[in-house]
Amino acid sequence: MSIDKDTAARVAKLARIKVEEDALPALAQEFNTILGFIEQLNEVDVEGVEPMTSVTPMRLKRREDVVTDGNQQDKILSNAPDAREGFFAVPKVVE
Amino acid sequence: MSDLNKLGLAEARDKLRAGDVTSVELTQACLGAIESAGALNAFVHNTPELAIEQAKAADLRIQSGDAPDMCGLPLGIKDLFCTKGVPSQAASGILNGFVPEYESTVTQNLFDAGSVMLGKLNMDEFAMGSSNETSVYGNAINPWRRGNEDTALTPGGSSGGSAAAVSADLCLAATGTDTGGSIRQPAAFVGITGIKPTYGRCSRWGVVAFASSLDQAGPMTKNVRDAAIMLETMCSHDPKDSTSVDLPVPNFEAMLTDDIRGKKIGIPKEYHMDGMPAEIDALWAEGREMLKAAGAELVDISLPHTKYALPAYYVIAPAEASSNLARYDGVRYGQRATLAQGDGITEMYEKTRAQGFGHEVQRRVMIGTYVLSAGFYDAYYNRARKVRALIKKDFEDVFAAGIDAILTPATPSAAFGLGEMSDADPVKMYLNDVFTVTVNLAGLPGIAVPTGVDSQGLPLSLQLIGRPWEEGDLLNTAYALEQSAGFVAKPGKWW
Numbered sequence: 001m002s003i004d005k006d007t008a009a010r011v012a013k014l015a016r017i018k019v020e021e022d023a024l025p026a027l028a029q030e031f032n033t034i035l036g037f038i039e040q041l042n043e044v045d046v047e048g049v050e051p052m053t054s055v056t057p058m059r060l061k062r063r064e065d066v067v068t069d070g071n072q073q074d075k076i077l078s079n080a081p082d083a084r085e086g087f088f089a090v091p092k093v094v095e
Numbered sequence: 096m097s098d099l100n101k102l103g104l105a106e107a108r109d110k111l112r113a114g115d116v117t118s119v120e121l122t123q124a125c126l127g128a129i130e131s132a133g134a135l136n137a138f139v140h141n142t143p144e145l146a147i148e149q150a151k152a153a154d155l156r157i158q159s160g161d162a163p164d165m166c167g168l169p170l171g172i173k174d175l176f177c178t179k180g181v182p183s184q185a186a187s188g189i190l191n192g193f194v195p196e197y198e199s200t201v202t203q204n205l206f207d208a209g210s211v212m213l214g215k216l217n218m219d220e221f222a223m224g225s226s227n228e229t230s231v232y233g234n235a236i237n238p239w240r241r242g243n244e245d246t247a248l249t250p251g252g253s254s255g256g257s258a259a260a261v262s263a264d265l266c267l268a269a270t271g272t273d274t275g276g277s278i279r280q281p282a283a284f285v286g287i288t289g290i291k292p293t294y295g296r297c298s299r300w301g302v303v304a305f306a307s308s309l310d311q312a313g314p315m316t317k318n319v320r321d322a323a324i325m326l327e328t329m330c331s332h333d334p335k336d337s338t339s340v341d342l343p344v345p346n347f348e349a350m351l352t353d354d355i356r357g358k359k360i361g362i363p364k365e366y367h368m369d370g371m372p373a374e375i376d377a378l379w380a381e382g383r384e385m386l387k388a389a390g391a392e393l394v395d396i397s398l399p400h401t402k403y404a405l406p407a408y409y410v411i412a413p414a415e416a417s418s419n420l421a422r423y424d425g426v427r428y429g430q431r432a433t434l435a436q437g438d439g440i441t442e443m444y445e446k447t448r449a450q451g452f453g454h455e456v457q458r459r460v461m462i463g464t465y466v467l468s469a470g471f472y473d474a475y476y477n478r479a480r481k482v483r484a485l486i487k488k489d490f491e492d493v494f495a496a497g498i499d500a501i502l503t504p505a506t507p508s509a510a511f512g513l514g515e516m517s518d519a520d521p522v523k524m525y526l527n528d529v530f531t532v533t534v535n536l537a538g539l540p541g542i543a544v545p546t547g548v549d550s551q552g553l554p555l556s557l558q559l560i561g562r563p564w565e566e567g568d569l570l571n572t573a574y575a576l577e578q579s580a581g582f583v584a585k586p587g588k589w590w
Contacts, residue, residue: 015417027458033520056295076427088426
């Protein structure tokens with residue numbers, strides 16, 4: 001499988017990373033090198049093997065569905081690049 | 096007393112108990128060493144005032160007579176750990192200015208035990224790298240040099256700052272994290288001890304996430320005894336990490352008996368790599384002889400899926416990273432790109448992430464995005480998870496056959512020069528983790544122990560891999576290996 005410039009652009013878009021047009025061919029080439037390495041996995045017979053979901057055979061713990069934390073708006077906003085009136089501020093989303 | 100920064104944890108603990116030194120004296124010695132070691136670029140955020148304050152409190156606690164082992168011992172903390180009120184940015188530009196409002200569980204455990212934080216340590220950006228060359232802070236430098244050369248060498252990665260700092264005696268020990276070898280490979284490159292415990296032993300809460308199913312914290316120390324002491328304090332059951340195990344944490348130090356008679360040590364034939372340097376082969380052979388002489392039984396074993404570990408890792412780790420790093424969007428924390436007139440929210444995300452993430456992180460996020468995208472999920476991600484299950488089964492089979500631990504080389508080479516890999520394709524750099532990555536995929540404990548030097552005087556290490564949750568037994572085998580090897584070399588001070 002080979003990744004072309006258009007696929008590289010689509011992946012960059014999906015990842016929400018701006019990649020300049022002239023950087024796309026080199027990026028596609030890097031993807032192909034890495035994916036070429038990954039292709040080795042096709043040699044393995046995985047028939048009937050369950051994909052691993054948890055490396056330790058444990059059930060995730062459950063707890064009561066109750067509020068355990070909260071009331072710290074100022075702390076949550078303290079690292080925001082733009083916070084106003086108790087909210088995170090972002091560029092206009094709806095017209 | 097001079098050179099207090101050169102002490103290990105156990106020695107310093109004993110001197111504190113005996114009243115020979117104070118934590119403030121130890122801490123000042125380390126702060127002095129850090130100040131004159133700017134050339135190593137190991138510490139990237141210094142916290143001297145906090146350190147002295149913690150040291151004074153530790154001294155009072157020690158005087159009162161009931162202080163835990165780690166009390167008063169000055170440590171370096173990898174920048175991946177969130178530390179309350181202290182910049183924590185995973186060596187990434189996207190977290191410029193981020194100051195956590197909370198403390199990671201591992202650092203909280205250390206502070207609860209009275210440990211002192213000297214500052215934050217350099218690393219590869221988001222722990223993605225094997226040479227500490229992807230850091231926004233610039234390269235950390237290995238205190239070791241080849242013979243009489245002055246070529247700057249890598250301390251390894253991603254915990255490169257931790258490795259450099261411990262090796263150069265800037266701190267008594269440091270925290271590291273290991274997703275594919277990021278504790279063991281840098282420990283090997285600087286001649287110190289590094290252990291990655293079983294997945295679930297150390298809470299991941301408050302540790303900036305790279306690949307959640309693989310990430311584990313662990314200590315990087317001057318010897319095996321120190322690793323045992325510090326690991327015990329770092330481990331805990333934590334309800335805030337759903338994968339944290341609810342098992343008692345043993346007194347690992349008490350398990351260091353140096354008696355490994357009758358232990359079965361597996362020697363996996365698949366770790367004999369083509370083109371492996373003769374020095375690494377010889378080191379491995381010496382290690383086998385040392386364990387045999389100590390009374391262990393060597394058993395040839397096979398881990399047939401070993402060769403597929405790296406390719407599986409380079410699907411699973413980027414996939415998880417692409418998901419974990421989706422949170423860096425320029426909204427809630429970190430740095431937002433300057434926007435042009437008319438830019439909307441999508442441009443904000445795209446510009447912020449293009450400016451904030453370095454090249455290697457961008458590449459891995461995009462690879463992860465690709466292997467998880469519609470149409471490729473089964474071919475790549477699910478297949479890699481199946482191969483991962485087979486890799487884990489390889490280990491389960493040999494442990495079921497009675498193997499207690501597995502001996503392998505830690506790295507395929509000694510530390511290489513900074514920049515030497517920059518022209519190589521990314522896969523060549525990934526090969527650094529060839530002996531360590533299987534351990535993360537199988538969730539097992541693994542430890543790197545320095546056992547020799549190469550022809551240029553650089554340290555070389557062996558790795559021991561243990562059964563799940565049996566870090567105590569693994570540490571004891573490592574202790575026996577350490578006692579036999581008698582590795583005492585230190586880098587000559589040039590910085």
